[in-house]
Structure formats: C-alpha cells, structure tokens
Amino acid sequence: MAGSKTRFPLAEFKVGVDNVIFSVDTAQNRLLVLLVMRDAEPYRDYWCLPGTLVRQGESPEDAAYRILAEKIRVKNLYLEQLYTFGEVEDSRDPRQDPGDPGKEHRLQWARYLSISYFALVRFSEAELIANGVSGIAWYSLQQVPQLAFSQNRILEYGHRRLCNKLEYSPVAFDVLPELFTLNDLYQFYATVLGENFSDYSNFRTRLLKLGFLNDTGEKVSRGAGRPASLYKFDAAAFSLHKDKPMVFI
Known part of the structure; x- marks a missing residue:
C-alpha cells in the first residue's frame, strides 16, 4: 500500500552502570583497577567491574555514585561518564532487580544498556568495603583476568580515556x-x-x-x-x- 510505513517494536532495555575505578600505587608503581567477584549466576565466581542497575527515579550518575559508595570509601574522587555500551550481540544480560520477587518468571535475557563511568581515586586513602560481595580487590592492570559480561573491553576503553585525560587535563592533581x-x-x-x-x-x-x-x-x-x-x-x-x-x- 502506497505511503504505508513498516512498524517495528521498540527496544526494551535494562539500564545499568559499570564503573572502571582506577588508582595508582605510587609505592610500587602499579596502575590498579577495582574488581568485585560475583557470588551468583550468571558468571558466579567471575571478577567484574563494580556495577548496578539504575533504579526508578535515579539518574545513571547517581547510580554510579551509589555503587561507588557501596564499594569504596575515599575523600578525593574524580568521576566522569566514559561510554555507553549496548550492541545487540553482546548486550544481553539476565540480571534483574534483586527486589523483584518474580524475576525468575519474567524475561530471562534482557537487552542491557551499560552506561560506563571511570573514576580515579587516591590509593593511600581508599578503603574497600566488602559488604554483600564474596570478594573485592585491587588488580594490577597487567593481571586482570577474563571479566564477566565481556567487561574487559570496557576496562580497555577506560584505560585509553585515562591516558588521554592525562594529556590535556589536571586529573592527576585530583589524586x-x-x-x-x-x-x-x-x-x-x-x-x-x-x-x-x-x-x-x-x-x-x-x-x-x-x-x-x-x-x-x-x-x-x-x-x-x-x-x-x-x-x-x-x-x-x-x-x-x-x-x-x-x-x-
């Protein structure tokens, strides 16, 4: 029919944030990234970046600061948005809201739009918080294992951004x-x-x-x-x- 338009269903996304938290151990000259170990499927016992789903009425930036506050106590913090990851082939994520009692009976694989942030914190002042996770640790960038949810590429992108920031901004002096x-x-x-x-x-x-x-x-x-x-x-x-x-x- 002339003039008719093909209609496609709108995409449905779960929106989350993943934080790439860097620090520099100047005593041992190591660039570090903060990782947490998953204690539930999928990817049980895999290390991953500190992340969370965005709650109703919460901005992605607020969610990024919330998960930071749950994992680390630090006075000096530099945080900025890094990139949004959401390609179809690798953005499926079964994580649901842990407060949803019917999550097992709902959509098992949701498209997951990851808004990533990167942070730089002062190593000597950073206090790690292990509440609710089976492991939390600083990893040298050269020793990072395969991360859950294909997050190694987020980490690589964050490292490139950090290097670029050092070329033109005073970010080093924040920490x-x-x-x-x-x-x-x-x-x-x-x-x-x-x-x-x-x-x-x-x-x-x-x-x-x-x-x-x-x-x-x-x-x-x-x-x-x-x-x-x-x-x-x-x-x-x-x-x-x-x-x-x-x-x-």
Whole structure:
C-alpha cells in the first residue's frame, strides 16, 4: 500500500552502570583497577567491574555514585561518564532487580544498556568495603583476568580515556597529595602511560615552563639523595592551558 510505513517494536532495555575505578600505587608503581567477584549466576565466581542497575527515579550518575559508595570509601574522587555500551550481540544480560520477587518468571535475557563511568581515586586513602560481595580487590592492570559480561573491553576503553585525560587535563592533581615532588608526578605519569612516554629531564623542563606548578620552598629528603623541592598545583594558572594539548606528554 502506497505511503504505508513498516512498524517495528521498540527496544526494551535494562539500564545499568559499570564503573572502571582506577588508582595508582605510587609505592610500587602499579596502575590498579577495582574488581568485585560475583557470588551468583550468571558468571558466579567471575571478577567484574563494580556495577548496578539504575533504579526508578535515579539518574545513571547517581547510580554510579551509589555503587561507588557501596564499594569504596575515599575523600578525593574524580568521576566522569566514559561510554555507553549496548550492541545487540553482546548486550544481553539476565540480571534483574534483586527486589523483584518474580524475576525468575519474567524475561530471562534482557537487552542491557551499560552506561560506563571511570573514576580515579587516591590509593593511600581508599578503603574497600566488602559488604554483600564474596570478594573485592585491587588488580594490577597487567593481571586482570577474563571479566564477566565481556567487561574487559570496557576496562580497555577506560584505560585509553585515562591516558588521554592525562594529556590535556589536571586529573592527576585530583589524586596526588597537595604537595608533591616532580619525581612523584613523573612516576605517576610513567605508571599510567608507560615509562617510555618521556624521559624525566624533558618532562621536568617542559612542565616547569608551563607555569602552573608553584615551588613551595619546602623540601623533603628521601633516601641518600639531596632533598627534593615540594610543589603545589596552581589551578588558576592551569586554566590558561585548559584548551591546549599538554606539550610535556
């Protein structure tokens, strides 16, 4: 019939959030990600990213902060939306609302729209909370196992985003101590980006020329070397560079 339109049923989604929570262990120069172990099917005894289904009346961002608060206590936290994953071939997810008493008799495989977030937290202040899960642990990025729900690709995407953020944003200063040495800052970048991203001498020279690090005049002694100067991040001075690529990377 001329002018007729083919009608397709609208997709039905369960909406959830999955958090990629990074931290940097500066003492051992390790980039870490927080994982929790599932204690129910599917994927029982598999590690996965901390995640949850979005509740009625709750925004995805609120859900992301809620699951963070259930897994970790930390004062300094950087969180931003990462990506939305929902391809048909790998977005089926049998998880239902745990408060739904008839969940076994309802749709067993729901399309699952995952809105992922990534966070960066200060390792020395992070306190893990194990309530309601059989395991929770920091994993070195190089030792992450196969994750439930094909979440390894979410983790890989989060790592790429973190590396990119370090190139143009002051995200590192959200989790570093207020006062730090240039070597502390260099080790942070080297741990996330790899030791070949820059040599220390060039890093130091280029960074100081940008003018957003203030020498406090204080020094700290570590080991047998001479005392190192302590610096402080100047957010106002950095704002002049916020729309420019960071040349020291």
